[in-house]
Amino acid sequence: MLDKRYSPKDVEQGKYETWKSKGYFTAGDKSKSPFSMVIPPPNVTGKLHLGHAWNTTIQDIIARYKKMQGYDVLWLPGMDHAGIATQAKVMAKLVSLGIDVTKITREEFLKYAWEWKHEYAENIHEQWAKMGLMLDYSRERFTLDEGLNLAVRKVFVDLYNKGLIYQGERIISWDPVQQTALSNIEVIHQDDEGYMYYFKYHIENSDEYLEVATTRPETMFGDTCVCVNPEDERYKKYHGKKVINPANGEIIPIIPDEYVDITFGTGAMKCTPAHDPNDFNIGKKYGLEMPTIFNKDATMNEKCGKYQGLDRFVCREKLIEDIKSRGDFIKQEKIIHAVGHSQRNNCVVEPMLSKQWFVKMKPLAEESIKNQQGKDRVNFVPQRFENTFLQWMNNIEDWCISRQLWWGHRIPAYYHKVTGEVVVSENPPKDMENYVQDNDVLDTWFSSGLWPFSTMGWPEKTDDLERYFPTSCLVTAYDIIFFWVSRMIFQSLNITHRKPFDDVVIHGLVRDELGRKMSKSLGNGVDPIEVIDQYGVDALRYFLTTNSTPGQDMRYIEEKVQSSANYLNKIWNSARYVLSSIPEGFVEVKLSKDNLSNLDKWLLNRLMITIKNVTNNMEKYDFNAASNHLYNFVYDDFCSQYLEMSKVKLNEEGLSRDVTRTVLLKTLKTIILLIYPYTPFIAEELYLNLPNHLESVMLESYPKVEKEFLSEDGKEEMDLIFDIIREVRNYKIVNSLAPNAKLGLSINLKIIVSSDFALLVKRFTFSDFDIVDDMSSLKGELFTFDYGSMMITSGVNKDEMKEKLEKEIAFDKSAIARSENMLNNPNFIAKAPKEKVESEKAKLELHLAKLKELEEKLKNI
């Protein structure tokens, strides 16, 4: 027997281990059609947060739902080595342990990093288990494991040979804290307060000067010219002349170039080819020198004279002071401008000329864009995110993939010690003693981009690859579309010539109650484990997947988790009621039109409609809408109506009682199966308490609409009964009568009712009643319904009655006016659909008849 109260802790106890050990999570049943997903691999840097909980619960719902539908479901787990993030954390840990990280070797560091990985992988496994995820651990992968490394090498060499990977000197974003290059999207532009400084660049051999503005005076040491627009009348006279760089006294040319915007600033622009992408282009165009002026940690280098060794921002201040003292400083203005920060550590990123490896993106992007126009396109859910993807693809720049780190896939390029010749190859050259391997590793996203097929064993032609790739579906948040989704798409198309997944389901971000992003600095993060401890994992899962529409953000609101737990308790108790009403050894009745009461038919019809609505929305990945249909059915149709009324039927002897019991069981089981993908633990617990259950709810099939029960038979009678009960209850409240007060009732029927009619009306109105053909001679309060009318003949309060009648008359009149307006509009008659016109006419008739009736009654009070 179930406890009176649903206790998540007891319910969750041991179930996950059982499912896992029974092999329910393991894919491979070849008698079924495959359905596959790969998990977005979490970073091995820390605990999972609510965003992960949301993301994985969505996938788990899909996996469990598809499994119930009879698919061979593979949900492949794994983790990401997360190069920069992990290396930074491991380094920080080593520093805190007192280890001198400047002396550490690559091999030593990697040893520590792997230890770190194993430790954090354990945490992640525990959290996955707590969340109840149906992951096939037999296929778990890590982005840095042996097989994936092989895939990465192969892809690198392949792209290199196709000319899609090249090494080049370009301006990249440099993270001076991590001392590595970054790709464009790893740089966050934020509006910072800064200054625009104006300096005098004196014309050589002249008293005149150009006024030049900059936000980064320290880069003046790298200036190789000053540019003006060739059409700028102010400066035409200076074409061909030279200026003196006020930072270092160097003489540099004035170059006219149309890149310069006449209207912006002073119209004279200093040009620093090694530290600005636009300046770099100009430098290339005119064959200028491109001196780099920073060290790797963004201190000033030997080109900066006495400023050498200073931090870039300290140098900035000192230099300004010095220029001021020479009289070449004009002014400074406070401005807000976009400054690039490292996504990982928020330091100010420095654009720097550097030799790096790049992926040539244009051809890959074109391939992806073209694919979206064909039949084999990736289906974005919701669709608008396809625009986000395409827009990025259309404006893409080459991807800098080398990172000056240790933790990652080392670039398979080898340099000849003498000749410097570059060999790019999956394996080291035979005479490796003459070569050194490139020190850099690849951007983490390079390996994650291969995830959907590298995890399946590619480049080997494995059974899994054959069977489960392309995957069916990928679930991720919108903030990761550029980083990951797009890269999987172009890598997959280029390498396997197939899309990586059929559907990509995009969800939003979890925010706090005030709508702010959860972050460490705000301290507003919520630990999913704490929520689980308090409310249970099922409540958390239900909350996460039913409180937002696809693609929208969600706020974490604790009361809503509570409310989810209440719902589960409601289901729990309805199950308790049903099970307690079933005697030991009960044999279910075969349900048919002949033995079902109108009440049963009504309920089963509602149940079938619910199955249909839930399934339709599950198919659209709209778990919020799906759950709402079930929720309303559980509360309104099942608990409030059927379950209460079943109490009357259960008191009867014989077939009717067993039919009721059977309907109760059938409905309960369906509810359990429909809620199961959302809340597997409570579903399993309740399921195992059902008579004639299988070994686990995980072996059940998803409920299907049974057409024989999809029928409106009996609906009219039930509607009438519900109307009567509602009005009687209402009447008692309005008149301050006890809920069980006995009233005198007369009822006029427009339909033929069953024997249950009297039973149910009596039980829920606590009153006897007469069936009458004509109520015109009676005195009392009249209620008109679709399928009959009712008069309360005793306990009548005339004032209340009058007020109520007047209210109803007013409502009716407005309804009539509305209908007449529409029907008197010739355009409506001519242009609206026929059914619409007909139904409007019918409505008008109905309201007119009712109005007449009501006015009659009002006179008679």
Add this chain to the structure above:
RNA sequence: GGACACUUAGUUCAGCGGGAGAACGCUUCCUUCACACGGAAGAGGUCACAGGUUCGAUCCCUGUAGUGUCCACCA
């Protein structure tokens, strides 16, 4: 500077070309034998604003305002 989203009940959010919905909160009543983590009843909304399309707009279109997010090298 572009792009996308959002603006609906006190709050958080659904929804929709033909009389506005849920949850939570609030008010009144009820410890009746599944559940007080409950039940019954109820109050509460010019659906941001202005135009347009339409027989009819909260819904579609355009614009405006506000909010948020993403993208973008203007010195």
